[in-house]
Amino acid sequence: MRETGRGMAGLVRLATLVVLAATFVATAPAASHAQTAAPVEPPAPSVLAVPTTKLLAIGTFAANATPKMWMPILPSEVRETVRLYLDGKIDQWYLKQDQSGVVFIMNLTDPQQAHALLDKLPLGQAGLMTFQFIPLGPISPLRLLLSEPAR
Amino acid sequence: MSEAKNPRVHAEMLPTLAAVVGPTTKILAIGSVTAKGTPEAIAPVLPFEVRATVRNHLAGKIEQWFFQTEGYGVVFIMNVTSRAEAHEILEKLPLGVAGMMEFELIALGPLAPLAMLIGEPPRT
Numbered sequence: 001m002r003e004t005g006r007g008m009a010g011l012v013r014l015a016t017l018v019v020l021a022a023t024f025v026a027t028a029p030a031a032s033h034a035q036t037a038a039p040v041e042p043p044a045p046s047v048l049a050v051p052t053t054k055l056l057a058i059g060t061f062a063a064n065a066t067p068k069m070w071m072p073i074l075p076s077e078v079r080e081t082v083r084l085y086l087d088g089k090i091d092q093w094y095l096k097q098d099q100s101g102v103v104f105i106m107n108l109t110d111p112q113q114a115h116a117l118l119d120k121l122p123l124g125q126a127g128l129m130t131f132q133f134i135p136l137g138p139i140s141p142l143r144l145l146l147s148e149p150a151r
Numbered sequence: 152m153s154e155a156k157n158p159r160v161h162a163e164m165l166p167t168l169a170a171v172v173g174p175t176t177k178i179l180a181i182g183s184v185t186a187k188g189t190p191e192a193i194a195p196v197l198p199f200e201v202r203a204t205v206r207n208h209l210a211g212k213i214e215q216w217f218f219q220t221e222g223y224g225v226v227f228i229m230n231v232t233s234r235a236e237a238h239e240i241l242e243k244l245p246l247g248v249a250g251m252m253e254f255e256l257i258a259l260g261p262l263a264p265l266a267m268l269i270g271e272p273p274r275t
Binding site: 007048050051054056058075079081082085093094096097102105135136137139140142143 | 173221263
């Protein structure tokens with residue numbers, strides 16, 4: 001399900017690129033022609049472009065993890081997780097209610113760095129939990145509300 | 152909303168964890184565009200989507216909102232206590248009505264294993 005969703009997003013990303021490329025090819029001759037008359041306008045930044053400010057980390061027990069395997073590790077996992085919070089790396093923490101793992105919102109922008117930190121947690125080292133990351137930024141469509149003048 | 156069973160939920164661990172699992176307090180909603188949701192199709196709907204989303208925020212239903220900076224989608228943390236309630240709100244958003252965005256809903260609760268830290272304080 002999750003993978004499907006990401007796949008869709010990937011498709012759309014690809015479609016966007018194709019459209020952009022087609023637009024570029026279509027407008028390139030006109031642009032180069034216009035260059036002699038007036039400086040070419042740089043492409044407007046996408047209205048949806050925002051910086052990555054957080055990472056959503058979704059931790060899921062490995063398919064072969066059993067309580068017998070992870071219960072002895074849990075006390076040290078909790079302590080290491082609290083340390084990451086105290087270091088300012090984990091901003092929010094939740095338990096998935098279907099008991100498949102955890103969800104963190106992290107004060108990091110680089111998934112590689114987040115991977116390195118979370119793989120070092122005891123459950124990660126034991127190969128019992130893996131994390132998936134989704135880079136997050138400000139909710140960019142809000143920018144559309146700024147196009148109307150202030151009253 | 153998919154009702155497909157998560158293959159990584161193991162029935163045998165449920166009784167073990169049941170003792171420490173708390174109530175559902177939030178719903179994580181991960182919104183991804185569908186194949187129908189091409190940028191051209193989404194653009195005219197987006198102004199309505201934004202307004203409906205802000206209304207849900209002002210109503211206290213969408214607590215936190217983020218844009219997925221890789222890909223085209225959103226992530227919400229919602230102040231609702233069931234996936235059904237979240238689904239009812241999100242399917243009414245314009246992009247949901249148009250079949251251009253679908254949400255994966257994950258029920259969240261307090262980080263229950265923290266309970267392991269609150270035994271008796273160590274004696275000094």
